[in-house]
Amino acid sequence: MDDRFNTIAGWTLFSGIVGLGLTIASSMYFQADKHHAPETAGYAVEGVAEEGAGGGDPPIATLLAAADVAKGEATFAKCTSCHTINAGGANGIGPNLHGVVGEAIGQGVGGFAFSDALKSKGGNWSFDSLNDWLKSPKAFAPGTKMTFAGLSKPEDRANVIAYLNSQGSNLPLPAAEAAPAADAAAAPAEAEAAPEASEAAAQ
């Protein structure tokens, strides 16, 4: 009787130890397999410029060199609910915009009641300031009366500015610095294309 009890107790203890050992061993095994989060999330893609770095938008001079007046006139449809652009045209919700490029900011000639925000800006409408203004009127002149969200696409802005310029201003476009900037802008695109090219070569 005593003997048997010891045998049973022995086997029970033994199996307990084996079970414990397996548990520890398997937990060590699966621990090794556990995924550890990398320090920085996401994959770095070489040759692709980071968004937001360096302002993002190409310089307005570069965009104006490729701007399309006819497309700008089409985009100007978003402005005609508030603006006329013909010579001597009436002010509406916004001022008449004939010859606005190069004109003093927020002064106009047709007696439009500009907001203090725009009146106090100073300077003339240049291609650069128009680009900033049309990107976000609110950011350019906080408190402006122009309740227009802005044109988010740089190309749309360049086209509209080229159109504005063709309506009574006709200032020379700032084309001189465009060439090197265009090259710099093209470089990342080439780098992006490179892996595809080498992939194609490998096939």
Ligand code: HEC
């Ligand atoms: C909802 C009406 C509205 C729309 C749409 C609108 N504007 Fe205006 N705009 C105004 C008002 C109002 C002002 C005067 C702003 C002030 O005094 O703060 C203004 C001012 C301007 C000025 C400055 C004029 C000056 O003599 O200083 C320019 C340039 C201009 N708008 C261009 C545009 C263009 C281009 C578009 C279309 C892409 C557009 N606006 C769309 C209402 C509008």
